Amino acid sequence: MKVLVTGGARSGKSGFAEAYAARLGDRGVYIATAQAFDEEMEARIELHRENRRNRGFHWDTTEEPYALAETLRTANAPVVLVDCLTLWLSNWLLRCEHEQDAERLIEHRIDELADAFGSMEGPVVLVTNEVGYGLVPEYKLGRIFRDLSGRMNQKLARTADQVFLVTAGIPVELKSQAFRL
Numbered sequence: 072m073k074v075l076v077t078g079g080a081r082s083g084k085s086g087f088a089e090a091y092a093a094r095l096g097d098r099g100v101y102i103a104t105a106q107a108f109d110e111e112m113e114a115r116i117e118l119h120r121e122n123r124r125n126r127g128f129h130w131d132t133t134e135e136p137y138a139l140a141e142t143l144r145t146a147n148a149p150v151v152l153v154d155c156l157t158l159w160l161s162n163w164l165l166r167c168e169h170e171q172d173a174e175r176l177i178e179h180r181i182d183e184l185a186d187a188f189g190s191m192e193g194p195v196v197l198v199t200n201e202v203g204y205g206l207v208p209e210y211k212l213g214r215i216f217r218d219l220s221g222r223m224n225q226k227l228a229r230t231a232d233q234v235f236l237v238t239a240g241i242p243v244e245l246k247s248q249a250f251r252l
């Protein structure tokens with residue numbers, strides 16, 4: 072069962088994805104892609120950890136900002152949750168930003184991720200963001216990020232059995248198990 076959960080910032084997508092994943096296995100691996108660069112982010116991450124501990128479901132946490140395809144392939148648990156792909160993408164973009172063919176290199180990483188997602192045998196839930204609803208970004212890096220995010224989401228949605236869009240805390244099923252795009 073391959074699930075993709077998308078939505079805007081503070082849409083409730085992470086909470087929904089976690090609760091949904093907890094229905095697909097009796098314990099899980101939580102793969103976090105975020106890196107704490109300041110105190111606010113450190114506190115936010117600590118709060119997420121505390122909330123996970125308090126929800127009565129056993130999560131083993133793995134922090135992996137870059138090697139997501141490899142981490143997914145080797146994750147050994149009844150259910151795997153990744154939060155979130157857009158941060159993973161921005162980690163790569165910031166790492167490669169000065170390379171001439173950054174966009175192509177990152178596309179390659181996205182393809183590797185889509186392959187790993189497609190080859191997962193057990194249930195896996197990926198969280199991503201909808202980033203393209205606003206104005207066209209003023210800066211080139213922002214436009215590249217927006218385009219890569221959109222293409223990544225399309226690729227993963229094609230592979231997923233089920234896709235949800237979360238808006239204002241409400242999950243809307245965009246693709247159901249029985250319906251393939």
Ligand SMILES: Nc1nc2c(ncn2[C@@H]2O[C@H](COP(=O)(O)OP(=O)(O)OP(=O)(O)O)[C@@H](O)[C@H]2O)c(=O)[nH]1
Nearest residue numbers: 080081082083084085086103104105116119154155
């Ligand atoms: N490094 C690290 N990051 C974590 C951990 N737990 C959660 N996170 C990160 O926290 C982020 C999600 O939290 P928020 O930014 O508060 O939530 P959001 O996705 O913007 O908001 P919602 O749409 O409401 O879920 C994800 O990018 C996770 O990677 C952890 O244990 N370690």
